[in-house]
Amino acid sequence: MSDDHVYMTLAEGHEDDTRWAYGTGFEDPLQGVDTDVPDGVDAQELAALCVTLADDALVSAQRLAEWTTRAPELEEEVALANIGLDLLGQARLLYSRAGQVDGTGRGEDAYAYFRDAGEFRNVRLAELPNGDFAFSIVRLLVFSSWRLAHFERLAAHRDPVLAAIAAKGVKELAYHRQYAAEWAVRLGDGTEESHRRTRRALEQVAPYLGELFTAYDVRDEVVAVLSQVTEAAGLPMPVYRPLPGSGRAGEHTEHLAPLLAELQGVARAHPEATW
């Protein structure tokens, strides 16, 4: 038996090969979908909504990427990366849609790399540092519960592109929510330490809940999920203490600018480069 044919294959050129790794396989994400803005839909409003949802996803994916090589177990390493990749994929589709409809023709990277913190519209919840695993799980639980409820409604949006992106996202977000809920229950129920940490995480996210409930009224659904999970975990429901300001208006915590400096640094150092 010889391995030569394998090495020959490896040594050959593969410029036409578009079979990329999981979660990366799209060149034209909106292929086959009618990309005209339907009558009665305000293009600028649609673009703003897409950017808002993309910013939430990109900033969350960046925080999830920070877990890489730091997760408590290899299975969590894989799962957190999966969720990060899903959200990164959603961000890319949404930025592409925004660029098509806002009249600028910008590509996804223009939105991600060449806007400053004050131009980002993500909720502040997404930009908070990862903290411990309990905080990241509780944040993910809140974020994915909200985003899932929101995307279920957006799947019926009058813009067919946004509707298609949302429909795809619903399947992903259902998994994210389930993953976070299972861990929240494990941590709440597990040991004294894990209970204490998770309880504290719930207190820490509480001030950032209000900001989520602006566009579509999904508050009741999110609260129902949270109360079900906290009950199963033996944890108290977080108490609302809304903070002034809103990430949706470009008012951010001190944590967003450093996050973006890291995300954008290489791209901005080489603005003429192609990658």
Add this chain to the structure above:
Amino acid sequence: MDTTHSSPPGADGAEPVLQRHFEATIARDQRIEPRDWMPEGYRRTLVRQIAQHAHSEIIGMQPEGEWITRAPSLRRKAILFAKVQDEAGHGLYLYSAAETLGADRADLTERLIEGRQKYSSIFNYPTLSFADVGVIGWFVDGAAICNQVPLCRSSYGPYARAMVRICKEESFHQRQGYELLMTMMRGTKEQREMVQDAVDRWWWPSLMMFGPPDDASPNSAQSMAWKIKRHSNDELRQRFVDMTVPQAEKLGVTLPDPELRWNEERGHHDFGTPDWDELMRVIKGDGPCNAQRTERRRTAHEEGAWVREAATAHAAKQAARAQKGAVA
């Protein structure tokens, strides 16, 4: 090694027969499976090799993982994120393969953190620019493939099967790395310089990935006889050089070896001698990033302890509640 089973109890008298059966299986090029009898040395060698391989996947996430948050386009970010995730997956399969030999993942992780088990020396070098991501894909994954493709025919079934899947994914990664470099070489002058600089830094450490030269590789002969290993270090190194030289020409970079040239007579490229003293220093723990890599793994493991304990405690409580429910 205390993590491995010894021969089954009462097998002593039957051992010569079992040994003959084992040798016959190897001679027929058939696979040894977890429940088959195997000599203790075979088991120990495999656990060591598979654990080192698993550790290499996990430590190998670090040099490239550092660039996920900084990748300069969303497409590259997604590709790199997925690649590093694949490495975690490879680590998982390989630890599972080691567990079929009686090893325990937690124990192997302790050994890694305490420096009692090794991982590939290549991951003790730093990643200094985004071009390193491409060069690691091209050289390091390329070298890993040269090493690993023959392992798909390794005599131990679970290892061989894990390697089939891993090799497919590695060859993906290699192409992605090469494609990144192609794109950068078509870009700005600075980008081309970044690529050449990364090539200069990674070439020799990549050649060292095949291990010391054959005349200084003490474990190789037994591993070849057991068909755990199929080709010598020097054969595989030659294969890698022959495969890479035309790719470098096509890319437009120079491999940093003045002795590198085609030898018509041999039908292979001649090339210079890697600095074996450097390899020995890095293996012994004195490479540029050894301490940093192990420390990161230790921190993640220690900081995750309360999470793993919580999961265990919850599972135990669930089981107790289920039992109570069943009794009641």
